[in-house]
Amino acid sequence: SAIASIETTRENLPAVLRLVNEILREPSFPQSEFDQLKQETLTNIESRKSEPTSVAFTELSRYFNIYPKGHPNYSGTIEEEIADVKAVTLEDVKRFYKDFYGASNATLAIVGDFDEREISALTKELFADWKSPGGYTRIKSEYRAFAPINKSFETPDKANAVFVARLNVKIRDDSADYPALTLGNYMLGGGFLNSRLATRIRQKEGLSYGVGSSFNASSLDETGSFFANAIYAPENAEKLEAAFKDELAKLQKDGFTAEEVEAAKSGWLQSRQLSRAQDRELAGKLNSYLFLNRTIAWDADFEAKIKALAPEQVNAAMRKYITPDNITIIKAGDFAKAKEKMKTVQ
Template identity: 30%
Template sequence: QYNIFAGDPGFIDKDINSTLAVTTADVKRVYDKYIKNKNYVATSFVPKGQVALALEGSSKADVVEEAIVQGAEETIDASANATYKPTPSSFDRSKEPDYGKAPEIKAPAVWTEQLSNGLKLYGIENNEVPLVQFELVIDGGMLLEDINKIGVANLMAKMMTQGTKNKTPEQLEDAIEQLGASINFSSSAEDVRVRVNTLARNYTATLALLQEMLLEPRWDTKEFDLLKQNVISQIRQQEANPGAIAQNNYSQLLYGRDNIRSKNTLGTLESVNAITLDDLKAYYSKNISPSVARMHVVGSLNKAAITSSLANLATNWKSKQVQLPALTKPQAPTKSQVYFYDVPDAKQSVIRFGYPALAATDKDYYPVTVMNYILGGGGFASQLTQQLREGKGYTYGINSGFSGTNNVGPFTVASNV
């Protein structure tokens, strides 16, 4: 944009210097000139029929509500050729240009290491910016839960950010902010993940906070109760969301109701209400282990610096044996079937086509990924988008994809119509 509007890509330096040159007096002056005591227009939106809730002194706006009538849209002949005057061009746009030389991709070198407690390390040194990003992946997630009490792993992951043994949630949040870092825990169907982003100069201090969170969780009863209510609210919202309804029922059809992979990682209203803080502690004690964990690191620190920084974690995070379940391979349907879930008054239909396909470790996973880019994974370059959005105008968006992991995952075509 600097090159387009200022004619100089280096204008960013002038832009930054102009911002740095702003003084306290400048801020006060422009506030007085443009904000203070100026007339303004305020809008107040209230539920229909509850005018008393509007701002004092408001006058009712004259708004005409247009009735929505199905089938009243103007008929348009999509096959008719539009007439327009072409924009002059310096080259012949009717001829496809010659292909240039294929770009060369140089993949960065990945170093590996394993700590004494079994934690596997994978790293890339990148000194372009003074940042370090890393992700700790602990296998298990929902797969290690009791199928009759789903939601424990999700709640446990959320609790890991709610303070430590020696820090309240507020103190922990402040400590992370002071470092300009972010530390996020999450749980999925197959793992628990910790994502960390920090300045390279604050990496050691950020790692110390992560270790404190990981090894000394607070297990605060009040925070647990608040998190449960938050998850229950999420589940209720999903029950009214056509997209979530479609996805949850699609998973059950793919895997079968008795397969844990068919479950919503949030759980159900019944299962979440039944979960106790002791359930979270038990899951943590039994399953959070470096023996089933790996850490991916990218940033401006080398292998030696990263490895040595983790010596304390290797000593204090004790390894334990965690048995990951052997999953039953879902059976592909023997014939195509259509299932319908009625959502009264829904403005759109949510569509899912698919079947259990293959794992990411399958020899054909990369060929099908390339094939799917052409079919429905390449956005506007894909055939599904070109035909059904651009050509027919049936949908605003449609995509397809294979979502296998170490376990078999589905091939899915998804769209809202």
């Protein structure tokens, strides 16, 4: 997908839309700007080669990749990314734009102070006849289970290390267990400083500068994932991983308390309200809902399900889906130097 996002005033909105229309329908593609962007992109990729965050996330994506090279969703190596950028030409970009860009499958959401009738008419005037060259076919996401691995990658002379963990889950965001998994993850690592992972690893034991988790599920396909990450000093690698695994084991054994669940409901619901109060975030949500054929009523129903959750439902869902033995862990950092440093101290 391609997204255009603008922020302006009521009186300037019509002129801004006309400018967006001109840019989209009559792009100039100057060679000098293409060359500059290409060089900046290559410089950025090169700088990521030895960065722990980039190395860890690249290796994690590589392991979970199920697509062949050339597929839009393929996860390649950093070297492949560099080669692809070097190979692309301005003519390739122009050809791609000509073959794919148009408004036949476009959606538009506007939030704020504007004249709905005026802007609706103007939008039709500007974009109704901008037809896409070809038909649109959505690329479906495919669930696949992976055998867990636990690997470390050396990034010499880097002060920080990165820990990432992932588990694929066969679920969609309208599944019966999705509300319970959403709230469960909020308590485990999604609620930032109030989560179990943050309380244990960051605040109590001081092992990480930042730690958290996330859980997501597709709105269209039965595929989702649990993800966790932490930034830490390399010498804390073993302790951090042990604490992470211990918290998952406690979750499996004891679950969350009724008090935790009620507090989490309040915090999670408040975060949703704050998000909707931001025009940019609300516009993005409404725009995605146009594609999904949903309205904001979907949110109201989802939040009602969260409010109605009992601790037993949350614990049962977390035990069913977040299975510690199936989680893949990738670490990147200067662990060799950390080991030598610890030997010296001993």
